[in-house]
Amino acid sequence: MKAIIVGGGIAGLTVALELEKHGYDIVIIEKDFLGKGATWAAGGMLAPQAEGLDGLFLDLCLKAREYYKDYVKEIEKKSGIDVGYSECGIIVPAFSEDEAIILNKRINFYKSQNLKASWLSREDIVNMGYAISDKVIGAAYYSDDAQVDNRLLTNALINLVRKSEKIKILEKTEVIAIIEKNNLFKSVKLKNGEEIEADICVLSAGAWSRTIFDIPVIPVKGEMISIKDKSLKNIFYSSKAYIIPRKNYDLTLIGATEEKVAFKEGNTVFGIYKLLTGLLDTFPHFNKRFFDMWYSFRPDTPDHFPIIGKSHIKNLYFATGYHRNGILLAPYIAKILSDLIHKEEENIYLKAYDIFRFLKHIPSF
Numbered sequence: 376m377k378a379i380i381v382g383g384g385i386a387g388l389t390v391a392l393e394l395e396k397h398g399y400d401i402v403i404i405e406k407d408f409l410g411k412g413a414t415w416a417a418g419g420m421l422a423p424q425a426e427g428l429d430g431l432f433l434d435l436c437l438k439a440r441e442y443y444k445d446y447v448k449e450i451e452k453k454s455g456i457d458v459g460y461s462e463c464g465i466i467v468p469a470f471s472e473d474e475a476i477i478l479n480k481r482i483n484f485y486k487s488q489n490l491k492a493s494w495l496s497r498e499d500i501v502n503m504g505y506a507i508s509d510k511v512i513g514a515a516y517y518s519d520d521a522q523v524d525n526r527l528l529t530n531a532l533i534n535l536v537r538k539s540e541k542i543k544i545l546e547k548t549e550v551i552a553i554i555e556k557n558n559l560f561k562s563v564k565l566k567n568g569e570e571i572e573a574d575i576c577v578l579s580a581g582a583w584s585r586t587i588f589d590i591p592v593i594p595v596k597g598e599m600i601s602i603k604d605k606s607l608k609n610i611f612y613s614s615k616a617y618i619i620p621r622k623n624y625d626l627t628l629i630g631a632t633e634e635k636v637a638f639k640e641g642n643t644v645f646g647i648y649k650l651l652t653g654l655l656d657t658f659p660h661f662n663k664r665f666f667d668m669w670y671s672f673r674p675d676t677p678d679h680f681p682i683i684g685k686s687h688i689k690n691l692y693f694a695t696g697y698h699r700n701g702i703l704l705a706p707y708i709a710k711i712l713s714d715l716i717h718k719e720e721e722n723i724y725l726k727a728y729d730i731f732r733f734l735k736h737i738p739s740f
């Protein structure tokens with residue numbers, strides 16, 4: 376069986392590696408270079424609780440967080456690359472009484488779900504050694520939220536797909552259309568006019584998915600910066616910014632803006648100002664050396680949930696719309712999606728987040 380994967384970000388790379396295990400011959404088609412889209416730009420937080428999730432999406436994200444533990448061991452063993460996974464815990468500071476009330480409600484909710492969650496007073500945070508701002512009145516603490524270095528993980532995944540004899544990679548190759556015949560996937564059409572046929576196709580083109588196929592995915596731009604520093608142990612994730620210490624480098628990442636500006640390129644003065652303000656509102660003395668800045672586009676959807684699983688065209692599958700949590704979700708979704716493709720194994724999440732919820736009415740943006 377031959378599979379085409381359209382898009383070589385974390386969604387496409389993880390699905391390719393799962394299908395390889397099932398014996399598929401795979402072609403990954405990437406318009407740029409593998410792993411240089413949103414996947415490269417992310418913060419790498421594995422943070423269902425700091426994100427304040429609930430309901431079925433919380434369940435999915437918790438499964439994905441748990442799945443990471445063995446997944447990184449497998450990837451590190453096969454690739455020989457340390458992917459900077461760390462169960463560092465996430466502190467969510469409150470800057471007002473209103474925020475503290477919301478966070479305490481969340482703590483109680485997560486406790487009722489048997490998840491670890493606690494309240495830290497301002498004094499607790501200071502006693503942890505943090506020169507936190509006077510504006511912070513306390514914080515929620517989620518000790519099971521974690522992080523992975525998404526760039527190292529991406530390098531490891533790329534290393535594995537490049538090594539595989541079953542996976543062919545076409546970079547700088549753009550797909551412009553997906554072609555079906557009698558409601559069955561037939562081929563993809565490339566910008567250079569060529570057509571490539573296969574038995575199945577997975578659309579994993581992230582924020583650009585809608586440029587190839589009529590699917591309600593919209594880009595949400597995010598800017599980030601990094602600072603030369605290694606003083607923090609935990610991630611700090613507030614309404615102003617998130618601050619992520621990297622385990623493998625002397626770097627702290629600050630993220631991220633959220634803007635619906637289509638594919639407008641470049642970092643902006645307002646974006647960087649917002650991130651620096653968020654950092655200094657949390658740690659007023661953080662006058663360290665500025666290192667880098669970057670941006671990319673999250674693949675959002677009208678209800679902000681992913682679009683995964685079967686489509687209305689037989690043998691065409693979706694692995695897109697991962698929005699703010701794609702680094703977290705990708706490995707677990709790749710596993711359940713490849714089980715669907717290979718074994719017809721249905722799954723509650725694939726059903727809940729399939730395209731059919733939008734088909735009656737594809738919203739316009």
Ligand SMILES: Cc1cc2nc3c(=O)[nH]c(=O)nc-3n(C[C@H](O)[C@H](O)[C@H](O)COP(=O)(O)OP(=O)(O)OC[C@H]3O[C@@H](n4cnc5c(N)ncnc54)[C@H](O)[C@@H]3O)c2cc1C
Pocket residue numbers: 381382383384385386387404405406407408409410411412413414415416417418419420421548549550551579580581582583584586587596597598599630631632670671672673674694695696697698699700701702703704
């Ligand atoms: C600033 C920022 C911070 C984030 N932080 C986090 C975080 O802390 N934790 C977390 O879990 N998630 C985070 N995310 C979200 C996460 O990065 C994304 O959800 C995830 O990377 C999406 O992966 P993807 O493979 O779907 O998309 P991408 O990584 O964007 O990959 C899509 C690929 O498809 C290719 N492509 C597009 N069109 C075509 C075409 N026509 N033909 C061929 N190839 C094509 C692109 O070039 C690209 O390489 C963040 C995102 C941003 C932008």
